[in-house]
Amino acid sequence: MDGTLLNSEGSVSDVNVSAIKNSKIPFTLVSARAPMEMSAAIDKLNLTDPQIGFNGGLIYKKTNSGFKVLDDKPLNMTSFRKLIKVIQNKFPDVSCSCYGLNAWYTERIDEGINYESKLTGQKATLIDFADLVDTKLYKIMMITFDLNLMEQLNQMLLNLKITNVSIKRSGDNYLEITSDLAQKSKGIKYIQDSENLIKKEMAAFGDGHNDLPMLTNVGVPIVMANAPLEIQQYGEYITKSNDDNGVAYGIESFLEK
Structure with a gap:
C-alpha cells in the first residue's frame, strides 16, 4: 500500500479508485500494515475479497462485525x-x-x-x-x-x-x-489456491524490498517508478509513481490492453 497504492499523503486517489473499480479485476491489498490501517482503503475500494496484512502474517476479510481471520502466523x-x-x-x-x-x-x-x-x-x-x-x-x-x-x-x-x-x-x-512464516508470497499462494489461479493469471504492484517475494510469485510483476533501481529490475513493467496514480496507469496500460 505505502509507496504503491497510497500517495505521499497516505490516501488512495480518486483516479486509482476509479481505475480499480472499473477494471472489475478481483483486488487484494497486500501490506505490512495492520487491518485497522488498511480498513479505510478497503472501504473506499469496496473490497470484499480476502486481504493480506502484516506482510502475509494475517489473511482476513473485513466484515460488518470486524476482521474475520482466515489464516494467521503470529509472532513467537x-x-x-x-x-x-x-x-x-x-x-x-x-x-x-x-x-x-x-x-x-x-x-x-x-x-x-x-x-x-x-x-x-x-x-x-x-x-x-x-x-x-x-x-x-x-x-x-x-x-x-x-x-x-x-x-x-x-x-x-x-x-x-x-x-x-x-x-x-x-x-x-x-x-x-x-x-518467519509471514511472507507476502504465502499470502499470494493463499489467494492463488482459493481462486484456482495459475501464476500467469496474477499481477502485483510493488515498490519495496518486502514486495520481492510477491513480485516474483506472479505472472505480471509491475513496479512503481518511485521504487529503488534494485527493485525495478524485478518488474516486467515499470508504471508511474505512487504520486502520479501509478496503479491506475498500470491497470489501464498493462492489464487491460
Whole structure:
C-alpha cells in the first residue's frame, strides 16, 4: 500500500479508485500494515475479497462485525520478549511498538509514534509490553529518522540469528519484525489456491524490498517508478509513481490492453 497504492499523503486517489473499480479485476491489498490501517482503503475500494496484512502474517476479510481471520502466523512470544529486551536496552532512542489484530501498542508516545499516527490515522494504546504475554501479536515496528542508527539496529537484530522471525526494512525509517512464516508470497499462494489461479493469471504492484517475494510469485510483476533501481529490475513493467496514480496507469496500460 505505502509507496504503491497510497500517495505521499497516505490516501488512495480518486483516479486509482476509479481505475480499480472499473477494471472489475478481483483486488487484494497486500501490506505490512495492520487491518485497522488498511480498513479505510478497503472501504473506499469496496473490497470484499480476502486481504493480506502484516506482510502475509494475517489473511482476513473485513466484515460488518470486524476482521474475520482466515489464516494467521503470529509472532513467537519467547522471541518477542527477547527482541524487545535487546531493542529497549541497546536502542532506547528508537521508537518501538507492536500490533495485535485490533490494536497498536506502545510503551511511550514519541516522535515515531506521532509520525505513524499522523500517517495512518490510528491511535496507539499505551501499555507495558510485559502485560501482553497472553496477547496474539503479529508485528514489532521500529521507527528512527537517524539512518545510521537504523543500520546499526538492523544489523544488531540480524546478528541475534533468531530463526523464527523475519526482520525487514519497509522504508528508510522503518524496520519491522514478523514471524518467519509471514511472507507476502504465502499470502499470494493463499489467494492463488482459493481462486484456482495459475501464476500467469496474477499481477502485483510493488515498490519495496518486502514486495520481492510477491513480485516474483506472479505472472505480471509491475513496479512503481518511485521504487529503488534494485527493485525495478524485478518488474516486467515499470508504471508511474505512487504520486502520479501509478496503479491506475498500470491497470489501464498493462492489464487491460
